[in-house]
Amino acid sequence: MTVLTSIGKAASPGPRQLAGRRRPVRETVFLIALQFSLVIAIAFLAVLLAYVISKGWARLDPRLWENMPSIRRPENAGAQSAIVGTIYLMGLTALFVIPTGVLAAIYLEEYADRDKWYNRLLELNIQNLAGIPSIVYGILGLGIIARVIGLGFGLITGALTLALLVLPVVIISAREAIRAVPPSIREGSLALGATQWQTIYRQVLPSSIPGIATGSILALSRAIGEAAPLVMLGAATFVAFNPESLTDGFTALPLQIYNWIGQSRPEFGVLASSAIVVLLALLLVMNSVAILLRNRYQKRW
């Protein structure tokens, strides 16, 4: 009301009617706070990047991906087994988590009756699972996948554990993508005599693939940086061979970095930094693919 009356008083006939009020101090402060938090976030990232790149620069050369790790001779040490291990781990995790996550999301969005208590319970649990610390998943992998199921401590156990870790995130993002497909598309398809599965397979999924892909890639890039569950699984931090079968022992970049940082000789610190750069580069590539996908298939309705 006060605003209204003050405008009423100020509204004298004249050319200045459209001039508007000056931006109130509160808004300016708010804007500065917003920009400030953005600057902090970006500055932090920039400093981190600058630090690891400058430190690791000396060892950012082919030796890093051509040679195997070595504890005795840092000048020849590489991270090939860790890079290969990370890539295998990613591929396998994706293989496990994407179909499972997408199918679960389809069930929850398209079939589940939200009035049923067990569906609501399921939904609630998925939200909660997304928040569980990764080390707990490591314990689960160790206890159930490695011991009870007996898959041992190889690549497949690592991938399954990471898949479980990011599954909730994949499900949640796939659900969002599926929900974004307008109901009118489903109705249009069903009205033509399509079955529910035909409607999902031919209309809903193709329309939500960009969203699903983006979400899955972002989830996988979380998995790629995880060390804790792998440590729990007893993944060796020093492996001088590339994994050749699903049950082979393996190492991954975060573990290799952790191992090198723990060494006393400064050369290993440099090596760790260069491995961090490689890890960040991998992450960056994955996220750019996600962004590309998202921009390329912008909403079309």
Next chain:
Amino acid sequence: MSEIGTSIPNVTVRGPEVPRNIQALDPVFNVSGLSVFYGDYAAVRGVDMVIGNREITAMIGPSGCGKSTVLRCFNRMNDLIPGARAAGKITYHGEDLYGDHVDPIEVRRRIGMVFQKPNPFPKSIYDNIAYGPRVNGRKKGMDGIVEEALTKAALWDEVKDKLKQNALSLSGGQQQRLCIARAIAVRPEVILMDEPCSALDPIATTKIEDLMQELSRDYTIVIVTHNMQQAARVSDRTAFFTAEVDDSGVRHGRLVEYDETSRIFTNPSDKRTEDYITGRFG
């Protein structure tokens, strides 16, 4: 709105160039005692009507009186709404539409639907038309089906050079005709239209109305419309619905009057119908 009432004698009710013997009603749908519930709420109660073969039946009435609800019973689209339920009986060529043996998928294949807002799939024009036949298992002769459907929907000349283009690049009126073509492509027997012109300009509307006249030679058409001139212009029979408040203060949709369009618009037997079409409705 009020000029509708006074100009009723001037409204062209189905031009004489299309002579029809409306009396000889050949029933396609026979609705008796239909009530539709959303959960516990009875949105529509006690509807009785017979829909004639190759006729255009219009459903008019104020907003919220249950026109869409009734229309969506005809192809069992209401099945898709959780909690929606139909009581009473609808027969389709004598067969109980809600019988246990009836497959809603098959019902929807025979009874097509066009929605209020054009809803083309985000695919090419060609694929939009071919979608229905494809999900129904047709593989061969698709080019012919597409051309035939688009021709019937009076869209072929406008799109024949850009069949591979995305359907969403068409104008609203073209999209709606595409949706009609898409419905035709599965060769249904009935086409249900829920306010098909409400998002269109007068020229596009005229085109769709002409198209409906054309299609009524081969198809039974049921159309919901808020445009009374449209109902008067295109339909053979008109059903007037309204919402009534019952003793406990709940609103239910009711079918007030159902008759030949010419009678509804010139000599309605119910006061409420007259009030509505002359614009005196509150």
